[in-house]
Amino acid sequence: MAEMGAEQQGAAQAIAIRLWNSRWLLAAGIVAVLAVYWFAGMSGYVVLLACAVLLAAAMLQTDAARQSAESAAAIEAGGLQRLSGEYLAAAVADPLIIFDRTAVIVHANAAAFAAFGGIAPGLSLSLKFRAPEMQTLLDSILSGDVASDVVDYTEKLPVERAYRVSASSVGHGTDLYVLVFKDQSEARRIDRMRADFIANASHELRTPLASISGFIETLRGPARSDPAAREQFLQIMQNQTGRMARLIDDLLSLSRLEMKPYLKPGTEVDLRQTLGSVIDSLGPLARENGVAIERDFAEGSLDVPGDRDELFQVFENLLENACKYGQSGGRVVVSIARSDVPEPGIDVTIRDYGPGIAEEHIPRITERFYRVDVENSRTQKGTGLGLSIVKHILTRHNARLSIKSEVGKGAAFSVHLPTR
Amino acid sequence: MQSVHIVSAYDEELKYLSKRIAAMGGHAERMVEQAIAALVNADPGLAQKVIRDDLVLDEGQREIDDKAIVIIAKRQPMATDLREIVGAIRISADLERVGDLGKNVAKRVVSVIEGRQPTSLFRGLEALADLALTQLKEVLDVYASRSVEKIGFVRDRDDQIDAMYTSLFRELLTYMMEDPRNITPCTHLLFCAKNIERIGDHATNIAETIYYIVTGDQMPAERPKGDKTDKVVLPATLPVK
Incomplete structure (x- = not known):
C-alpha cells in the first residue's frame, strides 16, 4: 500500500511539474478561449470543455521533454567522452606518444618521459627516433598508406632496450597519431x-x-x-x-x-646513514688490513633518489677495494659533498693512499674481468666483476663514476649522484 | 624552434633538411653498431650488410647538399636560417664520414675472424665503441632538442674515448709482442680502434656545428688532447711473467 501511495505521489508530482513547465502556454490558451468567449458569445460549456482539453494536453509528456531526458541519461552513461585524452594517456603504463601530421609531439605520457627522457611537446619525433625502422614507420603512418603498423625497435645505449612499437591514427580525421611502446627488453x-x-x-x-x-x-x-x-x-x-x-x-x-635496468622511481636514500653502515660492515676487514677509515661528511640532508641496497653494494665494493688495494697507504678517506657540476647532486668520494692505478688502465677497469694486476687480484680474492657491478648500478641511477689516480699517490673513486 | 616564415614552403624545406639529417644520423648509428657486432660475433653476413648500407648515407649527403644549395639560391637565407643550412651541409658530411669509418670496420671483419681471437681482445673495442656511440647519440639528441647547454658533456666524453683508445693501443701492441701470429688480427683491430676513435671526433665536430647553428658563436676553443698514442713505446722485450 505504501509503495502504491509513493508511486501515485510520484506520478502526481510529475504531472504537477509538467503543468508548471507549460504554464505560459496553458495561460495563453485559456486567455485565448476566454477572448473567443467574450467576443463570439459561445456557450459556457464549450469554454469549460476547451479549458479541460488544454489542461489534459499539458499533462501529457511532450516529445521534447522525453528527448531531453534521454540525452541526459546518455551523457551519464557515456562519461568516456568527457574524459580528457591526457588522463587516458597517463593511465597507460607503456610509453605513449601522441603526435601530429608533421611528426611533432603533441603529448607524451609520464612513462614515455621516464623511458626516453628529453622529449617535450614541440619536439620532432623523426629527429628523436632516428633508427631506420622508426623512420620508415613514421613515414608510412604519416603518408596515410596504412592506418596502423608495428615494428621492433631496439636502443643499445645507454642501456639496451627493445620495444615493439605500434603506430596508428587516432579517431577519424583528427590528424593525430599515436605511438605505443611495448617493452620487450626482458626477453x-x-x-x-x-x-x-x-x-x-x-x-x-x-x-x-x-x-x-x-x-x-x-x-x-x-x-x-x-x-x-x-x-x-x-x-x-x-x-x-x-x-x-x-x-x-x-x-x-x-x-x-x-x-632490470630501470630503477623504480620515488624512493630516497640517506647517504649519510648508508655510508655509515657500509663503513661499519667493513670495519673488521679494514682492521685486518691495518687501514683506518676516515669520514668527511657534509652537513645537512644527504638524500638522493635511488635504491638503498644497490647503492650499499656500490659503496661496499668501492670501499672494499680501497681497503684491499690501498692497504699500503694505511688510511682511506670517505667523503660526501654537494656539487653542482655537471648537474646538482652529491659527490661521494672514496680515496686511498696506496700504489695507485696506472693511467692506461683507468678507462678500462670497469670492464668485466679486466684486472690491473692478475696476481694481486687473485690473492685479494677479487673476481674481476666488482667494478662492473658498480658501473652497472650507477648507470641505472644516472650517476657518473670518475676515477682519478696517479701511480704512487693512491686512487680516488668518486660517484656523482644527481639529486633530482 | 625557429620563427615562422611568411612563405610556409620555406619552413617545410628547412624542416625537411633537419629530418634528413636525423635519418642519416640514425643510419650512421646503426651502421657503426652493426659493424662492431659483426666484429665481436664473427658475423661476415652482417658485415656485408653494413658495407652495402653505406650507399644510403652517400645518397643522403648528396641529397642534402643539393637541397641546401637550392634553398640558398631560391630563398636568400639570413642569420639563423643560413647557419641552419650551412650546418646541415657540414653535419651531413660528418655523418657520411662516420658511415665510411663504420664500413671500414666491417670490411676488416673477415681478416680479423680468420683465426678465432680470444674475446678479451674485443672487450676493449666494444667498450670503446660504446663510448663513441653514446657520444654520437647524445650529439644527435642535442640536434633534435637544440639544448646546447648539454653540449659540455660531449668534450668530456671525447677525453674518455681518447684515454680508452690509448689504453687499447698499448694492449694490442702487447699482444703482438707476445706472439707474432697475433700481428695480423691485432693490426686490423688497431685500425678498427682508430676508426672508432675518429667517429668520436666527428661527433665532437657535429656538436661544434650545432653550437654554432643555435648560438651563432663558435664553441670556445679549448680542446685538450687525450690521445697519447704518439708517445706509447713498449720495451723491446717483455718482462717474463
Whole structure:
C-alpha cells in the first residue's frame, strides 16, 4: 500500500511539474478561449470543455521533454567522452606518444618521459627516433598508406632496450597519431644473459677447475702417501673452490642487475646513514688490513633518489677495494659533498693512499674481468666483476663514476649522484 | 624552434633538411653498431650488410647538399636560417664520414675472424665503441632538442674515448709482442680502434656545428688532447711473467 501511495505521489508530482513547465502556454490558451468567449458569445460549456482539453494536453509528456531526458541519461552513461585524452594517456603504463601530421609531439605520457627522457611537446619525433625502422614507420603512418603498423625497435645505449612499437591514427580525421611502446627488453636480456654467462663463466671457471682437477690427480698418484703435500694441496683446492663460489655469486648479482635496468622511481636514500653502515660492515676487514677509515661528511640532508641496497653494494665494493688495494697507504678517506657540476647532486668520494692505478688502465677497469694486476687480484680474492657491478648500478641511477689516480699517490673513486 | 616564415614552403624545406639529417644520423648509428657486432660475433653476413648500407648515407649527403644549395639560391637565407643550412651541409658530411669509418670496420671483419681471437681482445673495442656511440647519440639528441647547454658533456666524453683508445693501443701492441701470429688480427683491430676513435671526433665536430647553428658563436676553443698514442713505446722485450 505504501509503495502504491509513493508511486501515485510520484506520478502526481510529475504531472504537477509538467503543468508548471507549460504554464505560459496553458495561460495563453485559456486567455485565448476566454477572448473567443467574450467576443463570439459561445456557450459556457464549450469554454469549460476547451479549458479541460488544454489542461489534459499539458499533462501529457511532450516529445521534447522525453528527448531531453534521454540525452541526459546518455551523457551519464557515456562519461568516456568527457574524459580528457591526457588522463587516458597517463593511465597507460607503456610509453605513449601522441603526435601530429608533421611528426611533432603533441603529448607524451609520464612513462614515455621516464623511458626516453628529453622529449617535450614541440619536439620532432623523426629527429628523436632516428633508427631506420622508426623512420620508415613514421613515414608510412604519416603518408596515410596504412592506418596502423608495428615494428621492433631496439636502443643499445645507454642501456639496451627493445620495444615493439605500434603506430596508428587516432579517431577519424583528427590528424593525430599515436605511438605505443611495448617493452620487450626482458626477453631479449634473458637471451643475452645466457650467452654472456656461458662465455664468461666457462672461461673464468675453467681456470680454478683445471687446477683442482690437477691436484686431485696428484693426490691420487704421486702424493698419495705424503701427508704434508696432501695438506697443502687440499688448502689450495679449498681456496680455488672459494674463488669459484665468489665468482658465481658475482656473476649472478650482475645478471640480476642486467635483468632490470630501470630503477623504480620515488624512493630516497640517506647517504649519510648508508655510508655509515657500509663503513661499519667493513670495519673488521679494514682492521685486518691495518687501514683506518676516515669520514668527511657534509652537513645537512644527504638524500638522493635511488635504491638503498644497490647503492650499499656500490659503496661496499668501492670501499672494499680501497681497503684491499690501498692497504699500503694505511688510511682511506670517505667523503660526501654537494656539487653542482655537471648537474646538482652529491659527490661521494672514496680515496686511498696506496700504489695507485696506472693511467692506461683507468678507462678500462670497469670492464668485466679486466684486472690491473692478475696476481694481486687473485690473492685479494677479487673476481674481476666488482667494478662492473658498480658501473652497472650507477648507470641505472644516472650517476657518473670518475676515477682519478696517479701511480704512487693512491686512487680516488668518486660517484656523482644527481639529486633530482 | 625557429620563427615562422611568411612563405610556409620555406619552413617545410628547412624542416625537411633537419629530418634528413636525423635519418642519416640514425643510419650512421646503426651502421657503426652493426659493424662492431659483426666484429665481436664473427658475423661476415652482417658485415656485408653494413658495407652495402653505406650507399644510403652517400645518397643522403648528396641529397642534402643539393637541397641546401637550392634553398640558398631560391630563398636568400639570413642569420639563423643560413647557419641552419650551412650546418646541415657540414653535419651531413660528418655523418657520411662516420658511415665510411663504420664500413671500414666491417670490411676488416673477415681478416680479423680468420683465426678465432680470444674475446678479451674485443672487450676493449666494444667498450670503446660504446663510448663513441653514446657520444654520437647524445650529439644527435642535442640536434633534435637544440639544448646546447648539454653540449659540455660531449668534450668530456671525447677525453674518455681518447684515454680508452690509448689504453687499447698499448694492449694490442702487447699482444703482438707476445706472439707474432697475433700481428695480423691485432693490426686490423688497431685500425678498427682508430676508426672508432675518429667517429668520436666527428661527433665532437657535429656538436661544434650545432653550437654554432643555435648560438651563432663558435664553441670556445679549448680542446685538450687525450690521445697519447704518439708517445706509447713498449720495451723491446717483455718482462717474463
